[in-house]
Amino acid sequence: MHIMSDHYVKVKVQLEQLKCAGVVVGDTETAEEQEQQQLQVVTDAPPLQPPQSPIHVSLHVRRDTSKCLATARTRSKSRTKYGSYDRSVTTRDASAAGQRLDNAPSLQIKGTGKVLQEKAEANGNVAAGDHTLKDTTSARSRDDANANNKPVKKRRPVTVDTSKAKTSLEALKISIRHLKWKEFPIGRRAACDIYWHGVSFHDNENISSGQVNKFPGMVEMLRKINLSRAVRTMQELFPEEYNFYPRSWILPEEYQTFATQIRLAKEASDSSTCSSSSSSSPRATFIVKPDSGSQGDGIYLIRDPSDLRTMATTSSSGSGSVSVRQVVVQEYIQRPLLIDKLKFDVRLYVLLRSLEPLEIYVAKEGLSRFCTEPYQEPSAKNLHRVYMHLTNYSLNVQSSNFVHSDSRSTGSKRTFSSVLARLAAKGADVKRVWSDVIALVIKTIIALVPELKVYYQAEIPPGKPGPTCFQILGFDILLMKNLKPVLLEVNSNPSMRIEHEAEVSPGVFEYVPSPVDEEVKVGVIRDTLRLMDPLKRQHTGAELEQDILLEAGHPVERAGPEGDQHLAAAALPSLCLKQVFPKYTKQFHYLRTVDRIAAIFLRFLGVKGTMRMGPTAFRTFIRNCKLSNTSFSMASVDILYIDITRRWAGTQDQSREAGMPLQAFVEAFFYLAGRRFKSLPLREQVLSLVEQCEAALGGQQQQGHHPEDRPRPLRISHAPQAQNSPALARRGQDFRLHQTLRPSPKANSDH
Structure with a gap:
């Protein structure tokens, strides 16, 4: 007598279920003999061979499982010797089962030679099917319905x-x-x-x-000196377009120039005062800003170069070394727009989403930060009154006159829209104000982008794995009496704090929520994340279109868990960030001349990760662009490189890298353009040389030069020639004050 294991008991139970399911296998005795045959095959496997081909059977699970189990217990008591294997399944049932289960997964029962064919469930069980041709159609219908209702894969959270x-x-x-x-x-x-x-x-x-959420080099580029240099370069090429930035001098390197210009301006003002009974303009005043200062630290007003404070500082390490503190001196705006007799500025948040291609968003709402003392024009008696002249929040919050308010339109910090509403009530054209502000933002970022690309490729060279970047910037803008915006500075790390310190009881200070800050800043951060959603970019075109509708506040029906997330997103407000570039590309693309020069500079850097051009690379640039001739030999090229590099080395001592930086290369490029196209104005000179270099380098790429002689390419944005530039037609006084924006036809206007 053979002892059965648990496995064989399971096999026997499955065979009994076949009988209970109604499979025709002959009479009871034959079935019992067949069962014993399968068991004997298992126990006496070595001397006996299993049947050559399995029998296809159809399973039908009946709800009366108790009967099946009882039958199984009864038959388990029967033991017979090995007998002949009976294949008495009727031809009709076998053929029906074969037609129905040809494509079904199979499960072979060990020791029986039979194959159970049906759909396998996720938990490993076998789902039994019907055994009649009539029920086959309904089973297939159920399968089709299940296929159509497949669960949608839930989108993972960002x-x-x-x-x-x-x-x-x-x-x-x-x-x-x-x-x-x-x-x-x-x-x-x-x-x-x-x-x-x-x-x-x-x-x-x-x-x-x-x-x-930070670009490499943004902190360095938005220091006062580097920002002034970038804008000054653009002012040389486009003086009318960049007249929104006050005149500035970098000290101490430009001290002599500053002192001379102030002396001449003072003499001219004195002579005009003597010739007329009343002065038509107030005496010039200047504001001094430390290069790396923030929150109003170290800012003061002067009227004469002799009023400058010492710029020498002693090292804090105790070595006794003395260094010169660099500052920027700017012309002070003496006639700003006043509200409630108070001077104020505007903090506007700008999202730089991408450098290549350039993509800029401007927040539809900003903050207006007010001084805490009534404004008076600068004089010798009030130059020291910072609460009157400086709008920095970190300074004015220390004043006893500072008013914390939960209202959007009152207090020392209000929303920009509330200020515009007051101006509109007085008849001001606020749409024109917004157009001028947007133009100022686009032009400023166009001035910064060339240097930022150099920083970016140095930090994340082509081919090196690295993150993509975006950044929220804080633009500080002052409105003049004629509503013309003036750029004060750009902050790489604008404060996103949504609470302020308040005295809740005498001598006890706590941080309490600031509703105005929360309204503006949370919206900017939230919608920045929505625009940078990495999973959203994987959607199909139809899904992306639905996302845009959702962002606009229009509900879109979707099935499944992912649809639930999108319906939840419909509860979010519409985007508070407005795309301004490339939306207005057509009006500002011609300003990207320096960006094209930077593309040429990057081609010849040679070593990945470097930010400065060596002498060999500079000679290669001259040779490949065919800029040398009998009157400008390669020896003259070397002298030019040494002269410009040496002068710029003293202005950027924070860099340990030797060579020619981008700003020095731009100066050399301007010099070469002046030599080659002497009869043209500076703008046309530079554009002509840019086009000549691009044509020469493009021809070399088509000829397939050796990779070492052909520096790696960077996508270059081609601007129209200056003769066709819309700037030449906009010379009137109205353009200097205001600019009307028109979206480009091909620009993305979804936002």
């Missing part, structure tokens, strides 16, 4: 690393909750989709994928 967020943490947390994303406040070992840094790109050095 992951955000907030471990370096610092002061923007609270507004960022609220934004993540609104979007139903997943926050990692202490970071995680696996990569996140978005990394939110509080200061710079280098807050976290170990990022090789995802997106970071």
Whole structure:
């Protein structure tokens, strides 16, 4: 007598279920003999061979399982010797089963030679089917219905690393909750989709994928000196378009120029005063700003170069070394627009979403920050009154006159829209004001982009894995009496704090929520995340169109869990960020001349990760662009390189890298353009040389030069020639004050 294992008991139970399911297998005795035959095949496997071909049978599970189990217990008591295998399944049932189960998954029962064919469920069980041809059609219909109702894969939440967020943490947390994303406040070992840094790109050095909310080099580029240099370069080419930035001097290197210009202006003002009974313009006043200062630290007003404070500072390391503190001196705007007799400025938030292609968004709402003392024109008696002349929040919040208000239109900090509403009530053209502000933003970023591209390729060279970048910038803008906007500065790390310190009881200070800050700043951060959603970019065209409708506040029906997330997104307000570039590309693309020069500069850097051009690369640039001739030999090229590089080396001592930086290369490029096209104005000179270089380099690419002789390419944005530039036709006084924006036909106007 053979002892059966649990496996064989299961096999026997399955065979009994065949009988209960109504399969025709002959009489009971034959079935019992068949059962014993299968068991004997298992126990006496070595001497016996199983049947050559399995029998296809149809399973039909009946609801009366108790009967099946009882039958199984009864038959398990029967033991017979090995007998002949009976294949008495009727031809009709076997053929029907074969037709129905040809394409079904199969399960072979060990020791029986039979194959159970039917759909396997997810848990490993076998779902039995009908055994009649009539029921086959209904089974297939059920399968088709199940196929049409397949569960939609749930979209995973976007992951955000907030471990370096610092002061923007609270507004960022609220934004993540609104979007139903997943926050990692202490970071995680696996990569996140978005990394939110509080200061710079280098807050976290170990990022090789995802997106970071800081660009490499943005902190350096938005220091007062570098911003002034970038805008000044554009003012040389387009003086009328860039007249929104006050005259500025970089000290101490330009001290002699500054002192001379002030002396001449003072003499001219004195002579005009003597010739007329009353002075038509007030005496010039200047504002001094430290290069790396912030929050109003170290800012003061002067009227004469002799009023400048010492710029020498002693090293804090105790070595006793003395360094010169660089500052920017700007012409002070003496006639600003006043509201309630108070001077104010506008903090406008701008999203730089991409450098290549250039993509800029401007927040539809900003903050108006007011001084806390009534304004008076500068005089020797009030130059020191910072609460009257400086609009910095960090300064005025210390004044006893500062008013914290929950209202959008009162207090020392209000929304920009409330200011525009007051201007509109007085008959001002606020649409024109907005157009001028947007034009100022676009032109400023166009001036910054060339240097930012150099920083970017140095930090993340082509072919090296690294994150993509975006950044929120804070533009500080002052409105003059004629409503013309003036750029004060651009902040790489604008404050995103949504609370302020308040005295809740005598001597007790706590941070309390600021509704005005929360309204503006949370919206900017939330919609920045919506625009940078990495999963949204994987959608199809139809899904992306639905996302745009959702962002505009129009509900769109979707089935499944993913549709639920999109319906939840419909509860979000419409985007508070407006795309301004490439939307207005047609009107501003001609200004990207320096960007084209930077593209040529990047082609000849040679070594990946470097930011400065060596002498060999500069000679290669001259030779490949065919700029040398008998009157300008390669020896003259070397002298030009040494002269310009040496002069710029003293202005950028923070860099350890030797060579020619981009700004020095631009100066050399201007010099070469002047030599080659002497009869043309500077703008046409530079454009002509740019086109000549691009044509020469393009011809070399088509000829297929050796890779070492052909520097790696960078996509170059081609601007129209200056003769066809719309700037030449806009010479009137009206354009200098205001500019009308018209969207480009091919620009993305979804936002």
